[in-house]
Amino acid sequence: MKIVLYLHMHQPWRLGRFRYLDLGSDRPYIDERRNLEIFRGIADRCYRPALARIAKALAEYPEFRLSLSVTGTFLEQAERTAPDVIDRLREIVATHRVALLSETYYHSLAFLLSPPELAEEVAQHRAALRERLGAAPRVLRMTELAYSDELAQFAARERFEGMLMEGWEGVLKGRAPTHVYQSIAAPSVGLLPRHYPLSDDVGFRFSSAGWSEYPLTSEKYGRWIAATPGDVVNLFMDFETFGEHHPASSGILDFLSALPGAMRAHPGLDWATVEEALALPRAGPVSVPVTISWADQNRDLGAWLGNDLQRSAFEAAKKVGQIVRRSGDPELLDIWRKLLTSDHFYYMYVGGHGADAGVHQYFNSYGNPYDAYANYMNVLTDLRRHALERVAA
Amino acid sequence: MVGWEWPPSHSGGLGVHVFELSQELVRLGHRITFLLPFDGERTPVDGVEFRTPWSPEAFPYPGAYDVHGSPGGGWGETDIYAFNEWIAGYPAKGFDVVHAHDWFGTVGASRLAGRFGLPLVLTIHSTEYDRSLDHPWTEILAREQFGIDRARRVIAVSRHLKAQIVKRYHARPEKVDVVYNAVRPTGRLSPLTGGRKIVLCLGRLAAMKAVDTFLRAAARVAATEPSALFVVAGEGPEFPRLLRLAVSLGLGERVLFLGKVTDEERTTLLEAATVYVLPSVVEPFGIAALEAMAAGVPAIVSKTSGVAEMSEGVFTVDFWDVEEFASRIAELLAYPTLRAAMGEAGRISATREGWEERARQTIEVYHRAISGGRP
Numbered sequence: 039m040k041i042v043l044y045l046h047m048h049q050p051w052r053l054g055r056f057r058y059l060d061l062g063s064d065r066p067y068i069d070e071r072r073n074l075e076i077f078r079g080i081a082d083r084c085y086r087p088a089l090a091r092i093a094k095a096l097a098e099y100p101e102f103r104l105s106l107s108v109t110g111t112f113l114e115q116a117e118r119t120a121p122d123v124i125d126r127l128r129e130i131v132a133t134h135r136v137a138l139l140s141e142t143y144y145h146s147l148a149f150l151l152s153p154p155e156l157a158e159e160v161a162q163h164r165a166a167l168r169e170r171l172g173a174a175p176r177v178l179r180m181t182e183l184a185y186s187d188e189l190a191q192f193a194a195r196e197r198f199e200g201m202l203m204e205g206w207e208g209v210l211k212g213r214a215p216t217h218v219y220q221s222i223a224a225p226s227v228g229l230l231p232r233h234y235p236l237s238d239d240v241g242f243r244f245s246s247a248g249w250s251e252y253p254l255t256s257e258k259y260g261r262w263i264a265a266t267p268g269d270v271v272n273l274f275m276d277f278e279t280f281g282e283h284h285p286a287s288s289g290i291l292d293f294l295s296a297l298p299g300a301m302r303a304h305p306g307l308d309w310a311t312v313e314e315a316l317a318l319p320r321a322g323p324v325s326v327p328v329t330i331s332w333a334d335q336n337r338d339l340g341a342w343l344g345n346d347l348q349r350s351a352f353e354a355a356k357k358v359g360q361i362v363r364r365s366g367d368p369e370l371l372d373i374w375r376k377l378l379t380s381d382h383f384y385y386m387y388v389g390g391h392g393a394d395a396g397v398h399q400y401f402n403s404y405g406n407p408y409d410a411y412a413n414y415m416n417v418l419t420d421l422r423r424h425a426l427e428r429v430a431a
Numbered sequence: 432m433v434g435w436e437w438p439p440s441h442s443g444g445l446g447v448h449v450f451e452l453s454q455e456l457v458r459l460g461h462r463i464t465f466l467l468p469f470d471g472e473r474t475p476v477d478g479v480e481f482r483t484p485w486s487p488e489a490f491p492y493p494g495a496y497d498v499h500g501s502p503g504g505g506w507g508e509t510d511i512y513a514f515n516e517w518i519a520g521y522p523a524k525g526f527d528v529v530h531a532h533d534w535f536g537t538v539g540a541s542r543l544a545g546r547f548g549l550p551l552v553l554t555i556h557s558t559e560y561d562r563s564l565d566h567p568w569t570e571i572l573a574r575e576q577f578g579i580d581r582a583r584r585v586i587a588v589s590r591h592l593k594a595q596i597v598k599r600y601h602a603r604p605e606k607v608d609v610v611y612n613a614v615r616p617t618g619r620l621s622p623l624t625g626g627r628k629i630v631l632c633l634g635r636l637a638a639m640k641a642v643d644t645f646l647r648a649a650a651r652v653a654a655t656e657p658s659a660l661f662v663v664a665g666e667g668p669e670f671p672r673l674l675r676l677a678v679s680l681g682l683g684e685r686v687l688f689l690g691k692v693t694d695e696e697r698t699t700l701l702e703a704a705t706v707y708v709l710p711s712v713v714e715p716f717g718i719a720a721l722e723a724m725a726a727g728v729p730a731i732v733s734k735t736s737g738v739a740e741m742s743e744g745v746f747t748v749d750f751w752d753v754e755e756f757a758s759r760i761a762e763l764l765a766y767p768t769l770r771a772a773m774g775e776a777g778r779i780s781a782t783r784e785g786w787e788e789r790a791r792q793t794i795e796v797y798h799r800a801i802s803g804g805r806p
Contacts, residue, residue, distance in 0.1 A: 057758035058765065059651060350768040388776065408746065408773050412762040415769070 039216075040270040040310035040318065041263060041301060042230065044105040044202065045277040046179075047085075048145050049077055049112045050381035056416045067373065067417045074119040081120040084281030089126045091280075091295045096133050099298035103309035104136045106277070107179050110143030110166050111379060117170075124170060131171050137311035138173040140164055140198065145181050146378035147342060149329075151356060153192055159375065160196065177201065177312045181380050183232065183274070183332035184339070187325060190221030190229075198227065200316040202274060204332045205231030209324060216268020217321035228316040229324055232274040232332060236262065241275035245288035256293055256300035264304035269318050274332070342383040347411040351386060354415065358422045365428035373421060377414070385410035433466045433518055433529065433536035437481075438474045439694070443635060444718040445532055445556045448588070448612055453479050455790030466521060466536065468514045484517040511574075515539030523547045528797045532556065534571050537578025544581075550800035553582035554610075555596055561713040564638050576600055584800040586610050586793065589737025592715040608799075610792045611741050612718045613785050614725040627660045628764050631704040631728070633697070633719045634711075636667030641733075643669075643676055644710040644753055650680040651757035656764050664689040664700055701726040705770070706763045711736055712750045720745075724777035729770050731759045744776025 054069030095102050108127065116123045130136045142148050143163035148156045160178070167173045178198040180189055185203035193201050205215025213219075215231035239259070243249045251258070263271050276283065284290040301307045333341040343349055355377055362374045386407045404410040432453065436446040453463050457478030470483045518539025523529070523546070530552045531540035537553065544551040559567040559575055579585055579600045585607045587593035593607045630652075632645040642663055649661040663673070663686065670688070677686045692700065701707075707723035707730040714736035721738050724730050724745065732739045733750040746759045763770050 057754060058655075058761035059754055059758045345772070346768050347772050350766075388772070405747075406743070408744065408769060408776075411769055411772075412746075412759070412766065415766055416758075416762065419765075 039264070039266070039268065039306050040308050040315050041103075042105060042270060042272045042274075042310055042312055042315045043103070043297075044107070044139070044179075044272065044274045044312060045279070046107050046275070047112050047277040048107075048109040049073070049080070049115050050145065050379045051111050051115075051376050052076075053382070053413055053417055056413055056420070058412075058416050061416060061420050062423065067420070068376070070118075073115060077115045077119050080278065080282050081116075081123055083286065084278050085116075085120065085123045086126075087286065087291055088277065088280040088294060089123065089130070091291055093126065093130055095295060095298050096130060096135055099302070100135075101302075101309050102135065102298045103311045103314065104130070105139060105177075105312040106136060107139040107141055108167070108171070109141065109145040110163050111145060111376065113166055113170055128171050131173050135311070137177070137313050138167055138171060138175045139202070139312065140167075140175040140178045142181060144375045144379050145381070146375060147181060147352065147380050147383065148375075148378055149180055149184055149189060149192075150339075150343075150352070151359070151378075153195075155359075156192060157196065177230075177316065182339075182342070184329050185229075185326055185331075186329040187221060187223035187327055189329070190224040190227045190326075193227045194221075194224035200228035200230060200312065202230050202232065202272075202312070203324075203326070204330050204337050205233055205272065206330055206337045208337070209326045209330060213321065214268050215272065216266060216270055218270060218316060218318045219322055219324040220320045222323040222325040225323065228320060230270070230272050230312060230315055231324075232272050233266075234332070236266070236271060237273050237275050240273070240290075240293075241279050241283070244279075244290055244293070245284040253289070254293070256296035257303070259293075259297070260300035260304055260307070263301070264307055269321075270310070270315050272315075341387055342380050345386070345388050345407075347386045347388065347407060348383045351411060351414050351418070352383060354418055358418055358425065361422060361425040361429060365425045367425070367428050370421065370425050370428065374425075377418060377421070382410070382414055386414070432463050433531040433540045435468065435533065435535050437465070437467060440471060440473075443556075444588070444612060444716050447718055448554070448556065449532060450474065450476070451613070451615070451786040452790055452793060455786045456793070458787070459790055459794065461794070464526070466518055468510075468535070482521070484514065511535060511570075515542075519543050519546070523549065528552055528800060530554070530793075530797075531578060531582075534559065534574040534578060537574050537581070541578065541581040550583040550797075550803070551578075551581055552584045552586065552796060552800050553578045554586040554588070555579070555592060555715075556588055557713075557715040558592070558595060558599070560595070560599060561639055561715060562637070564712065582606075583803050584608060584796050586796055588612055588716040590740050591735055591737055608792070608796050610789055610796070611737065611784075612716045612721060613789050614718070614721050614781055615786065626703075627658045628656070628705040629700075629703050630659055630661045630706045630708060630760055630764070631664065631700055631723070632662070632708045632710065633664040633692075633700065633723075634709070635665050636663070636669040636673060638669060639711055639713040640665075640667075640669075641710045641712045641750060642673050644750065644756060645708050646673065646677050646680055646682060646686065647753045648708070648710070648756035648760060649686060650682055651754065652761045652764070653682060653685045656761060659685070659705075659760075659764055661686040662689060662700065662704075663687065664692045664697070666691040697722075698726075701728055704728045706731065706760055708756065708760065709733060709736060709738065710748075710750060710756060714738070721781050724781035727774040727778045729763050729773035730777055731756060731763070741780075742777065743780040744773045744778075745780075746773075 051068045142159035148159045177200045178193045179202040215233045219229040221227045330337045362370050385404050388407045434449045438450045463479045465481050467483050515538040519542035529544040529549050532554045559571045596602045597604050634640045707728045709717050709720040709732040711733050716737035720730050720732050731746040734747045739747045748755045
């Protein structure tokens with residue numbers, strides 16, 4: 039049984055307050071200082087200590103493997119305020135036991151726009167990884183673990199060997215998430231389904247004192263994995279799980295350090311990168327006609343495009359995109375793509391029930407969805423004006 | 432219950448509160464004797480008996496805070512004294528609780544409660560510090576303080592107001608309960624369409640209501656939103672100053688001062704409004720904003736207002752931030768999807784708990800007052 043531990047590293051460029059009365063002014067859309075301040079805080083609590091633990095584990099346990107995705111907007115912020123984080127990433131990638139994944143540079147919703155736009159953003163990300171981390175990924179993950187037959191076809195065209203997806207019952211139809219599957223629409227693309235119960239035990243439940251399994255030790259977790267039937271257990275979660283979503287005081291960093299040792303206690307378990315796992319035999323085709331994601335109880339795109347505000351903002355962004363493209367201005371294109379980062383739409387999510395509502399509140403950089411929408415629309419309106427000026431010139 | 436004003440002759444949230452609360456208390460099986468200083472036209476409620484010391488000819492004044500801004504509406508200290516003497520001597524047989532509102536009857540109500548060994552409950556709707564923008568009249572301040580000291584339980588209409596009662600009147604926090612205002616559930620009003628977009632500000636034209644902020648914000652928006660009409664409904668001592676300000680801001684044809692409006696006109700205004708603005712420097716509650724929300728009109732309210740702390744689907748703004756008020760108005764005028772989403776969220780939020788819940792919460796306070804110890 040292979041264990042794939044895949045961690046996702048991303049920080050968005052959050053917008054500053056851009057008032058309606060700021061339209062036509064030179065006020066920047068992005069509050070760089072605030073973003074970098076947030077980044078520094080998370081670097082101290084999470085990126086630095088967790089990467090140090092990972093580097094140590096790689097040195098002590100030659101069998102340990104890790105897979106990572108790092109967005110372009112993350113790299114930009116790290117470069118400006120915590121370059122040592124990038125150095126550390128480069129070091130662990132150089133061990134050849136850490137695989138990096140491809141995605142869009144901007145952690146964007148480009149997959150809902152057009153294949154050419156998506157291809158450009160994926161290419162931009164690939165170039166950034168090659169240049170900054172010396173990596174050449176062979177596996178694709180889409181923003182928020184979005185997956186569909188169409189995306190598999192895209193992956194095939196772009197010569198990726200596999201994609202990640204949510205191990206959701208609705209699409210696996212009674213089959214276990216502990217096998218490698220292939221896309222029904224693009225058989226060359228292998229699929230690694232996330233084992234969400236075991237992933238969320240760490241990602242969401244680790245520090246919940248009310249959880250019946252609290253506290254979760256690495257030994258207990260090792261036993262659970264060893265007792266799981268199948269070929270591969272895919273543990274996919276945010277990198278920020280380690281020190282940010284769960285603070286160091288919860289013991290999460292020690293848990294991370296102890297994982298390789300705990301797995302060693304079970305002879306049947308073996309670490310693998312996403313690329314190594316894709317070499318396992320395929321257990322059959324999976325059909326996903328409608329896009330799924332790893333978010334919320336519904337595993338759909340509702341967290342980003344579920345309400346009128348979100349859909350209206352996205353439609354407006356699409357239209358502005360056409361003008362921006364016509365302007366041919368690379369700077370405007372970069373700003374527009376930053377506005378496609380999924381987080382902006384997530385901030386416009388209204389309400390929610392139970393567990394989902396809490397998660398949404400935690401990640402929101404605004405007080406409420408209406409603030410988020412108004413601010414976003416102001417920025418978009420201003421960008422449109424800039425682009426129109428450029429087109430006219 | 433000891434009050435001051437009662438619909439239809441009321442000038443603020445207090446009159447609405449006692450009217451709606453009394454109705455619901457009766458519906459929940461309680462009987463109320465209402466002591467008021469003046470006689471006159473009153474909307475009758477079964478189960479509520481009114482008692483007044485004087486005839487309307489002697490005291491024709493219709494509301495607690497008159498249009499000229501002087502507290503007590505032209506009443507002298509002697510009249511307040513006489514009113515309280517009358518309350519103190521009222522034959523209070525068969526009552527369980529004496530419930531007073533604001534400052535004017537506190538002394539009499541406290542003595543009445545003392546005579547019959549009944550607990551005194553005092554609801555504070557606003558404080559003298561707020562009404563006077565920190566230039567309190569000591570006579571009123573003393574009566575407020577007296578009531579807060581003597582009441583076994585104090586009800587504040589917002590958390591913000593409770594904090595003030597604790598800080599400035601030194602009430603023990605555990606003695607003060609918060610019971611918000613509410614609105615009666617109505618159907619969603621169907622907005623008037625086709626005409627100009629209307630930005631509405633509705634309330635007494637008193638300094639604490641900061642209608643000047645509304646006008647300054649309007650001046651910033653007027654240029655970019657040529658279709659917007661800014662409407663000020665209400666009367667008060669600030670009117671001449673506000674009118675001059677509107678003219679000097681060049682708002683001449685863009686702003687409409689309607690004066691005092693009837694309930695029916697109020698409903699029509701809410702139907703017609705595109706955006707509602709509550710810019711108050713001090714607003715213990717802000718019931719008109721809640722009415723606007725209940726009608727599905729998206730609202731922009733001061734951060735310090737009571738309505739801001741209990742509402743979802745509103746924009747909250749620092750009362751001094753004219754640019755932000757202007758931007759929020761412009762955003763709501765510019766983005767129909769935002770208007771619709773906030774209108775709906777505000778409507779749900781404003782009507783989630785009605786007067787019946789407020790009455791139940793008030794009865795809980797009565798029970799705490801009856802079973803509780805000395806003030």
